[in-house]
Amino acid sequence: LFRSDGYVMSHTIEPVEVLGKKVAEEYIPKKVSWNRLDPDRPITIGTITSPDYYYEFKYAQAKALESSLQHILEADSEFKKKYGRGYGAVEGYMMEDAEIAVLGTSSYFSNLKYAVDELRKKGVKAGAIKLRVYRPFPREQLYELIKGLRALGVIDRSISYGMTPSGPIALDLMSTYRYKNIPPIQSFVAGIGQRRMLIEDFVRIYEILERRASSNSINEETLFYGVKGIDL
Known part of the structure; x- marks a missing residue:
């Protein structure tokens, strides 16, 4: 997952501003030599x-x-x-007055922001959230972003087979905040097997979330977006 999304899907298609080798060397910890043991600089091997x-x-x-x-x-x-x-551990986009939001990870967040821009033009108070740190789970930081929402969608790109919901991150949110007052969470699974997700697909996910929130039909069911033959 790290190599596929972190390199193939993100770094090869999005611009990256590199600070340079000198800056990197100034920031990273100095290498500890393992050629000799030093009681003043203990290491574990x-x-x-x-x-x-x-x-x-x-x-x-x-x-x-x-x-x-x-x-x-x-x-x-x-x-x-x-x-x-x-x-930071989490990143919010247009969350100041958002009523609905979708949480995604890695390269999906870029397209979520474009989708939010499109929906904002139509008067929809949409926002987007990026979960940057997964373990340890940044529960307090994330809660501050979601606590005032009317509904939250969570897009997973993996499946927790045999569980309800089937999205691992959605499942984590539901269990983490089970004793807190949080908005209804709609679990989505998308992009399995590198299935293409365009900006219009993310707009569609927001529309599904809005429709379900308005009709009070959000439940623990996971919606598998983009499966051939299944219409959401």
Whole structure:
């Protein structure tokens, strides 16, 4: 997924402004040599643990991942101060007064923004959300974007077979915010097997979301958009 979407679908078709090798070398951590052991600069190599402490080891991993979000945000803030770019764990587009929004990831977000622009011209208060960090899940940052919406659509490009909803990210949102007051979430699956998704397809997804929100027909069912022979 990283190589396919991160390189083939995004970097080869969208302009990228590269800051340059010198800037990169200034920012990245300095390489730690593994040629010698230094007690003042401890490193971990080939870590294993015995059954007696395996559970505690996995617990420490879980807590470390939970706390990593703050470090991610701090690193992003530092990068922004130095180079004028900040990305955050989530990104919103036209969310200030949005009534409906669709959440997507990676290259889909660009077309979602174009779809929002088209819908705004028609008077639809649409917005778009990009989930940039998936684990740890940025629940507080995302909640601030979705809490005032009338309806939220979530587009997944993978299927969690045998689950309802079938979209992994939609399922995560429903479980994460089960005790909070959130808008109805409509799960979509699209783009499986590199099935082409054009701007008009994203506009159509917004229209489906709006129709279902207006008729109070949003439920846990996943809508498989773009399947041949299935009309939504």
